[in-house]
Amino acid sequence: MGNSKFHQKYLIFLIFLLLQICSVFVQSKQSNHSSTLSNTVMFALKAQQIPPGSIRRPASKLPFHHNVSLTVSLLVGTPPQPVTMVLDTGSELCWLHCKKNPGLNSLFDPVHSTSYSRIPCSSPTCRARTRDFTIPASCDPIKLCHVLVSYADFSSMEGTLAMDNFKMGESSMPGVFFGCMDQGFSSSSETDSRTTGLLGMNRGSLSFVTQMNYPKFSYCISGQDASGVLLFGEANFAWLKPRxxxxxxxxxxxxxxxxxxxxxxxxxxxxxxxxxxxxxxxxxxxxxxxxxxxxxxxxxxxxxxxxxxxxxxxxxxxxxxxxxxxxxxxxxxxxxxxxxxxxxxxxxxxxxxxxxxxxxxxxxxxxxxxxxxxxxxxxxxxxxxxxxxxxxxxxxxxxxxxxxxxxxxxxxxxxxxxxxxxxxxxxxxxxxxxxxxxxxxxx
The missing domain is CATH 2.40.70.10 (Acid Proteases)
Structure with missing residues (x-):
């Protein structure tokens, strides 16, 4: 949370306290992921000026960049669509801006993903009592799980709880829960407000790191070139000082x-x-x-x-x-x-x-x-x-x-x-x- 979740990062930490039935459900899903993430995964992290509103397992790495918000690029859906998500250790639920109207330049289009599925409101995941939703998740008119989240700057967004395949580097992760958000955004730019998502990384049951069954992750943010690295798994390097x-x-x-x-x-x-x-x-x-x-x-x-x-x-x-x-x-x-x-x-x-x-x-x-x-x-x-x-x-x-x-x-x-x-x-x-x-x- 913060004024990145206060002003710059219009996102505040999203907190989930799930019922035991949801935890068991998620853990059973996680066991299916264990064979897909056996290699080191590292991501390049970037930093972007985001408009307001808008196990012991081998390591994984991604590059990133930072400035106002730390962002990481992933692929979601089948065929894969590139997405940019804010790396947020203060939030749980991953979400993406989802395309609602034809022609709108939004980030993720679930219609064009054959692996995309929406979560019904009868699902234990939807019925779980969580602090992430200002009001409990509910049924929309077609019996899908409708979620609404609010932030410290009084903005809010809502959409449908969904599931789809995520891909990091060469590692594929089927069936990741996330929010497909399509209304309630607040931004001076209709297009800019839909150019990102959020990668929830706290210790909650539905966070990305928990769903992927990673017991450890690291990141390192450069002070010079607005770049860095996000690494999942062990970080045993001779050049790295003892923590x-x-x-x-x-x-x-x-x-x-x-x-x-x-x-x-x-x-x-x-x-x-x-x-x-x-x-x-x-x-x-x-x-x-x-x-x-x-x-x-x-x-x-x-x-x-x-x-x-x-x-x-x-x-x-x-x-x-x-x-x-x-x-x-x-x-x-x-x-x-x-x-x-x-x-x-x-x-x-x-x-x-x-x-x-x-x-x-x-x-x-x-x-x-x-x-x-x-x-x-x-x-x-x-x-x-x-x-x-x-x-x-x-x-x-x-x-x-x-x-x-x-x-x-x-x-x-x-x-x-x-x-x-x-x-x-x-x-x-x-x-x-x-x-x-x-x-x-x-x-």
Whole structure:
């Protein structure tokens, strides 16, 4: 979730808590997939400016790119149709924009796929109680499973729960559940809003990684050329540094504000330029309602912190940069509704002065954010001879979000490993552009 699911990525994390009957059904499907994904699968990841609204198994790899949203290219249907999907560790349900009207330049046309099937509303998958749907899935007039999902920016979309064949590289995956969405999109461009889909990658029963029965996946996002790699399976490479692991936080009982299928870790503190902020431990831990969890989310661009922690970080960063950066001086300007610390940087200036490193501390691991990852040039915003550059941390309270969200901008040049078997997240600093080259993706 986030203002990629707040503004840029109009998608917020979609949460599924399925009934046991659905889990058994999905697991039986997964066993049929095991023989199809026996080879390493790697994808090139890309990053695209997406308009708003709009097991131990051998590894698999894909290239990707990043900027506002991390995207990966797949093939869906028979014959295969190319699709571009946002890689989202904060969501569960995969979905595609589906063609509804003849002539509309939409992404996926189920009519032209002989392997496409729609899920009836009598299916256990449709009847399952899930938090992913704002209202429970229901029957449409022709007895198909009708689903509706809503996001933090108050947009929503709806369509039919469906199943079709997905293909990644040389690996084929028959019968993947996804949402075939065909109405309710919000975008300034009718066509642009239908140029992508979402690849749900959290720990829920219907996520892509769960349906494919992968116990582990990794990605690495370059900070230089908007590219990277997504890898399914083991990542045992001589050039890759040992990972530091932080355990996932487990909550067994349902809590209203805790996402139990997110990649939730324990936040332990923040250092600015080596100075540890004075923060009460209680504010960094989920409370009795589940509010205050910390989620690692590839679907959010920036990082968002609860109000008191954000304010402490903002004040310390201001204090340490008072002589090197010029504040914007406009108290009414708030980037993406949650980022109110912005600066004026001359358009002719190349790079930034030396900035204090911000280190996010987790149980057993740290993530350091430095240099250009600390500030973001706001496209199109100019004040005289200066561009507007905003601090890449925001205030969750301003968004009405009761959580800490670690976005993908701060995961650049980090090997991010999600181990579902041992319930942990691994981090290792690495040049992700070089990692992509070493893996032969030729980005």
């Amino acid at each position: 530091s692991y932080t355990p996932m936080v487990k909550v067994t009982s349902p809590l209203p504000y805790f996402d139990r299928v997110a990649y939730s870790v324990q936040f332990e503190g923040i250092k600015v330029g080596g100075k540890l902020l004075t923060l009460p431990k209680s504010i960094l831990q989920p409370d009795h309602t589940g509010a205050g969890q910390t989620m690692v989310d590839s679907g959010t661009q920036f990082t968002f912190l609860l109000g008191p922690v954000y304010t402490a970080l903002k004040n310390e960063f201001l204090a340490q940069t008072r002589t090197t950066l010029k504040e914007l001086g406009d108290p009414n300007y708030v980037f993406q509704g949650a980022m109110d610390l912005c600066y004026r940087v001359p358009l002719t200036q190349k790079g930034y002065p030396v900035l204090p490193t911000v280190t996010l501390m987790f149980q057993g691991a740290e993530m350091s954010v430095s240099a250009e990852r600390l500030l973001y040039r706001v496209p199109g915003e100019v004040r005289g001879p200066d561009g507007v550059h905003c601090f890449t941390f925001g205030n969750s309270d301003l968004l009405g979000v009761e959580a800490y969200i670690i976005g993908h901008h701060h995961q650049q040049n980090m090997w991010m490993e999600f181990d579902l078997v041992q319930s942990r997240v691994g981090l290792a600093e690495v040049r992700c552009d070089l990692a992509s080259q070493r893996l032969g993706l030729g980005l």
